[in-house]
Amino acid sequence: MNGFRLALNLPGSDAGTVVEAARQADAWGVGQLWIGSPDPAPDSDDSYVTAAAAAVAGATTYVRIGAYLSLSGTATPLRLAEDIGVVDQAANGRLELGLVASEDPDWDERVRTLFGAWYGYPTVDGTDEVAIQPYPAQLVVPRVVAGSGATAQLADRVRGGIVVDRGASAQDADALAPRRTILRHRVEGPVADWLEGDVLSIARDLRDAAQQAGAQEVVVELPDADRDRVGTDVRALGTVLGTALRCAEHDLVTLADEAWRVFASAEFVPGSLSASA
């Protein structure tokens, strides 16, 4: 199996770091940037996340934008529905939602309220309803469930996918269902240090883990990312890991080595290979 997509998440990072990472992700072919966190973390309140997502929308053109939302922060479902409409329009339909599952008995109701909001939102006394505008650019905003409470059943209830941890099995995620599954992988420290000299085994390990979990995507989490370093981190991910995750198995040995060589080359600048040819 090949063709695994690469996504990035910077849990605990501020919006300035996230936007810088997003610009680099746009430039280096990282498919998606998730904002906020599936676990408790600083700067992950829903209102903070939608504002950061809007900033990413304004700063980028291509990268898909994921927003982890707890539905239990400072924003009501009404305000969140408006935020989602504005951000998705500003992003030309690149927004996706990561619903952080909760044992809070009101969570289901808040999810229902959020997704129903664009089709009529009731006034507080229930005697009338208002229209939420703008609605999102996408007919259906893609959504996944995430966090420790995320289950395949919950994913089905919200008609979405699921974000799973390392070690999850295809049975856990019920891979037989046509469901989007995203595998989390946490990297501490500089990405280049992680990859150096070990790209092939890291890529094989991640591809195997993704396949085992029935995942089509891998989201690399860089906790508390360093703003000064995040550009290099994202370039390493896009150049090296992105290539090594999506290529065919029989090309992996060659491409893992070649992609690392390109990234590590001090002289490398975009276009330099074709110029020298």
Added chain:
Amino acid sequence: MSDNPLEFGIGPATIESSYYYPKAWASVYRDDLLEEVQLAERLGYETYWLAEHHHAYSGYVPSSMQAAAACIAATDEISVGPGVMLLPLQGAARTAEMAAAIDAVSPGRLRMAMGMGYAEREFDAGGVERKRRGRIFEEDLVQLTRDHLERIGATEVWVGGHADKAIQRAARFGCSLYFTNQWEIDWHKRVREMWEAALQPLPNQKPRIGLLNPIWVSHDKKDVERARRRLTENFVHYTHYMAKDIYMEFDPDSGNVQIRASPDGPLFDPVASGAFGTPEEVVEQLAPLITEAGVDGMYFYIHTPAVDGAEMKEQITLIAEEVLPGLRSLR
């Protein structure tokens, strides 16, 4: 007279898609919006404002802070913010989180002008008691400028409103003032004196007074008249669904609209009092607001739904090239 540097801005933006001139939202919220704020920055405007309403068919942006975030990330220097956002409907804690995110992207460039709001449907849907909005606004302002001050970083806090109570409140909380449709020189002198006397500055704030007024500049008289008609039309529609019997009154016989700046303020015709004409005429009309009234910021209300993105950009360019030099030379 103020010693603050004079600044100019465009606003309120993103009100260009309405039920009577619908446009693609992707154009309003991305292409035109981002191109326009980038153009304004290139032309040397210091500020760019967005306006917030909810459940409105005018195209007002409901998440004005998110739209501001997109604008700030797409530019390098220009200050951007809602003018005004409706604080009782957003709440202090949420507002602080949004401001914290935007200030982290580009410190000190968010202008957050806040108002109370008035439209019943917005309060009914938001579950906020409209009749308590003054008290809620004040409570939220206390939280924002005391409990969340560190969280919002270098965000500038502004207050919209024309009543003496609102001006004194702004001064008490160390906030700048955002006025709309006010041309009377004596009124400006009086409120500046009142505001300065009561001002209790906050850290990270540069208190000043800004004024948003309708203007349209053209060398063609027919174009100027067309702009007046479009603005009247906009106010007429606005009174029909948003502000009826609150801040505006529509006279079906004359076809004109009169507005008031506060619920107990006098009615006046916003179109008649706008600055319309050639660049020279507009400079002459606006000059007393700088030289006599002493406003620190002058923001140009040129957006109406009938104006498309290309025409808007032409107008922004014309004002920058032929009006701003004359106004900047006044201070």
